Amino acid sequence: MLAVKEIDQDEVVAALRESADNPSAFLALNAGNAYFTDASSAGVVAFREAGRYLIQFGGAFAPEADRERLLHAFLGFARAARRRVVAVQLQQSDAELYARCGFTVNQVGSSYAVRLPDHSLRGTRFMKLRNKISKARRSGLEVSEVPYDKAADELASIDREWLRAKGRHVKEIEFLVGECGGPVQHHRRLLLGRLDGTAIGYISYSPAYGSRPGWLHDLSRRHATAPPGVMEAINSHALETFRDEGAEWLHFGFTPFVGLSPDHEVTGASRLTTRFMRLMAEHGDKVYPSASQLAYKEKWGPELVLPEYLAFHGRASLPAIWQILRVTKSI
Incomplete structure (x- = not known):
């Protein structure tokens, strides 16, 4: 296991309340998550270790002025540990930031409200x-x-x-x-x-x-x-x-493999990942019950649909997707 600084969960709650604009941000407090902080910036990054990867949840939860600085610090932490970062359930503003910082970013699903x-x-x-x-x-x-x-x-x-x-x-x-x-x-x-x-x-x-x-x-x-x-x-x-x-x-909340649209993709999106997401949208119910979840959410007449994203630091990687499925116990 990686050595990370212990952080009180009340501090995580405070950071989320102050800076998170992700409707699912509270899930960063799930048992089993680790937290990265850096003295150069405010905020927190929630993640789990999975093989050669650090699976980051929901973006860098920090004030706007500190988000990029915190993300770079986390990438430095990962490099020192010989790990690659994969971020999941990013919002659209996160997707644009991560693309600028060397990530390959693809839409992975949508959330409804x-x-x-x-x-x-x-x-x-x-x-x-x-x-x-x-x-x-x-x-x-x-x-x-x-x-x-x-x-x-x-x-x-x-x-x-x-x-x-x-x-x-x-x-x-x-x-x-x-x-x-x-x-x-x-x-x-x-x-x-x-x-x-x-x-x-x-x-x-x-x-x-x-x-x-x-x-x-x-x-x-x-x-x-x-x-x-x-x-x-x-x-x-x-x-x-x-x-x-x-x-x-x-x-x-978030449902993977639904609401996918070329209009939501950011510059540099992986064609391979796009094809994989489309395949899962058509045949992935054995991995995740997306169709039934979407039907339940749509029956309430949601007025807001937000695209959510998956981001690989560097090139897209199917082994990284496999690790996400393992971390979430979808397989």
């Missing part, structure tokens, strides 16, 4: 969604916000059943999705659905900072026997709660 103050499920567009929510509520579903420490056993039971239903060879995806528990849990919101007193589904929300502040729908699980509409009813309850509290945005 609804603006809460004006959002409504009225109209024919949302008729099917309203019907699913109503059916779940009529079945006796009760949705409430709960503290994690009071509901941890119920969540663990749902997780076990969720994994069992997926099959014994399926692993829980990590790194690019949310989690529950740990030292920053008090920053998250947890909504739980119960039917006849039994927990059957939950959604965890993390804070989203930057120019589109609000909440990130970052982890959801349900019992295999949960009736249709349970997750939609839980999210509708959260959406109404956050809107009433004055939150501006509900982000549905």
Whole structure:
């Protein structure tokens, strides 16, 4: 393992709140991440080590004036450790910076969000969604916000059943999705659905900072026997709660291999990586359930779609993509 300076997670939270403009930035606090800081600049870089690579998450979280300086310092750290940097889930402004700094950058997917103050499920567009929510509520579903420490056993039971239903060879995806528990849990919101007193589904929300502040729908699980509409009813309850509290945005997070467009690519994009992403968009559901995720997000009528990017320092590398799949436990 690389020797990195220990940094308190409260410092990471402070850096994200101050500088992050990535709606998924809070995932930088996932267990297992390491953090790089440098005395020459403010901010933090979150990453994981994977073989010969440092897999960086979400860009350099730093004030605008320090971002490039922090990125160069991190590249120097990687060179000294004989590692190559691969960055994933960059925003468009990150993509342009990284391309200037010697990275090969390609779009890898998109993220979706609804603006809460004006959002409504009225109209024919949302008729099917309203019907699913109503059916779940009529079945006796009760949705409430709960503290994690009071509901941890119920969540663990749902997780076990969720994994069992997926099959014994399926692993829980990590790194690019949310989690529950740990030292920053008090920053998250947890909504739980119960039917006849039994927990059957939950959604965890993390804070989203930057120019589109609000909440990130970052982890959801349900019992295999949960009736249709349970997750939609839980999210509708959260959406109404956050809107009433004055939150501006509900982000549905990143989905790989969707929303790909030549218009989103930056100068110097790899043709090989573009072909790979297109292939995954057409045939990659065994690696990641992109189609079902996209269908769930689109049913809420997102007003904002943001392209997200993958960046290789130097030339694009399929072995690096393989390491990302391993780190995320997608394979």
